[in-house]
Amino acid sequence: MEETGKPLGRVEALLEAERCLYCFDAPCEKVCPANVPIPEFIHSIKTNNLQGAREIIEVAHPLIETCGRLCPEESFCQSVCARVKIDSPIKIRELHRYVTDNTEPSRNLIIPVRNKGRVAIVGGGPAGLSCARELGRLGFETVIFEKKELGGIPMQQVSNVRFPEEIGKREVRFINDNFVTEVKDKKVQSVKDIGNGFDAIFIATGLQGELDLDVKGTNLKGIYNASELLKLARASIKTPVGRRVGVIGGGNVAVEVATVLKQENSERDVELVYRRSLKELKAFKDEIDEAVNVGVTMQFLAIPVEIKGTDSVEGIVVRRSRLSKPDASGRRNFEEIPDSDFFIPFDTIVIAIGQKLADYFPEIEKTERGLIKVDDNLMASTKGVFAGGDIVRGASTIVESVADGKKAASSISNFSNGGENV
Ligand code: SF4
Known part of the structure; x- marks a missing residue:
């Protein structure tokens, strides 16, 4: 494609x-x-x-x-x-x-001497890589702890059509080759898993795993989560989905997976099922336009109630909703309309309702939502431990994670120089 x-x-x-x-x-x-x-x-x-x-x-x-x-x-x-x-x-x-x-990466930013200190970065996504590049420029050694491929969400959950693999790999390689001292293939779930020998730690693990849809029938054959399908599509492996696909969700990943599945087979019907209206879709405008252009249809104001089938998925019962008052962010909420259930036939259901938080770093203070609590310099409750990206913000954008990685690098530099963050 x-x-x-x-x-x-x-x-x-x-x-x-x-x-x-x-x-x-x-x-x-x-x-x-x-x-x-x-x-x-x-x-x-x-x-x-x-x-x-x-x-x-x-x-x-x-x-x-x-x-x-x-x-x-x-x-x-x-x-x-x-x-x-x-x-x-x-x-x-x-x-x-x-x-x-139309240009090549510049080598002007590369600093050959790294004698300012050694920093552990947990997570090799946009926040972690950005922090590593900035710390490398500031003369620090950086060790990234990452079990998966470096690059994070853009390399794992965005289709090749929107973000070609070779472009992502080239950018990650440039940072890894020139600004990262070492990448450790090790799972880190607490500060003590990192080990000694570091002047500071930056946690940028993002969110981990996908939220489950809490309705009956999710054990039937023909149910997938969005990230497993996006991974296959990114590797150019044919997805195992059928001819009539319902995608449950209203964020970027839901719109992305719906678009990818329709692009994979134009004969396939792909419908997004979302409990609010088009205006509340949390996907970016160009992604929604792309989905509509390739032929994805959208069923708005529909709340999943039960997935039906005997052995495999045969469809989903949804309940009509209507928009209600806006929440604190100004985004309109929804409420169920009684006696409004209806059935939509599908042979495949894709769940794309968001990512969940893992209960990692128990020694660090969290917010009510379970995100890592940080001060204005992105320092967490443990001195010398900084955090940024989705693990601090909740689901956010790549450029916001980049900004956090930059800010954390500057705070870590001040911290290790005995600056005002201490
Ligand atoms: S917001 Fe910044 S990073 Fe994003 S497109 Fe504009 S200039 Fe580029």
Whole structure:
């Protein structure tokens, strides 16, 4: 399958760069969690200095290839572009991607001497890798503890079509080869599993495992969780799903897996079943558009009640819901409509209702939600232990994890220099 999202060509990129207003105190830059100097890199594109543009982004952003393709720009930089008052926002993420597609990683950031200290990083996803790159730049040795392939969610739960494997691997390899001292294939569930010899620890394990759907019938044949199917699709292995597939959930992973299964077989009916409406879907706009474009259908305001079948799945009973008052975040809640159950025939059900928290690091203080509690410098309740990414925020975006990795590296550097974090 071909990669989605047509990249900008040279002329389109130059025309887009011409539209930038180079705002003083540019709002786009302020809302980019990685603080990419957006007007500066756009100016370099305009003056035909693409490698210079890359170096501007790269200084601020350790995972520039990943975010050039997967950053939800409508939630960040593009959402505040001043150009929107004139015509339409500048395609910042596409310019970001244009730069990364047409340049090579710069070696200017590599520091050969690492004598500032040694840091353990638990988790090799976006937060862990970003922290490792920043600490490597600051002269620290870093040891990443990771049981799976380095790269995290973008390498495991995003289809090859949206994020080609070789691009992800190249970026991870560059960080690993130039900024990481060692990768240990060891499961870490508590601080004592890490061992001695480290000046600080950064925990970036993310969330672990998928939430189970709490209805009758989940033991039937034909039920899968989203990540196992996405893993197969990423490895170009045919998924074992049938011809009429129901995907339960309303987040990025649900939309992603529905899109992948439809792309795998256009004859297959794939329907997303979600308890709220389109407006409350927690997926990014370009992913929803892609799902609709490939032919995924959507059943909104439908709450799963029971999966039916004798040995294998035959369908699902859902109950109609209606939207109710907004919650604290402003997102509208839902309530059941009595006597409104109906049956949707499916031969396969995919569960994609989110990830759960593992009960790791018992010695560290947690929030009510079970996430690791940190202060403004991302230090946890144990001195010298820092944390960031989804294990602190709950499910979040790649660029927010990148931002946490950067911030943790700077806090760790201050901490080990006896700075104000101690
Ligand atoms: S990282 Fe994301 S928010 Fe920042 S400039 Fe790139 S696309 Fe925009």
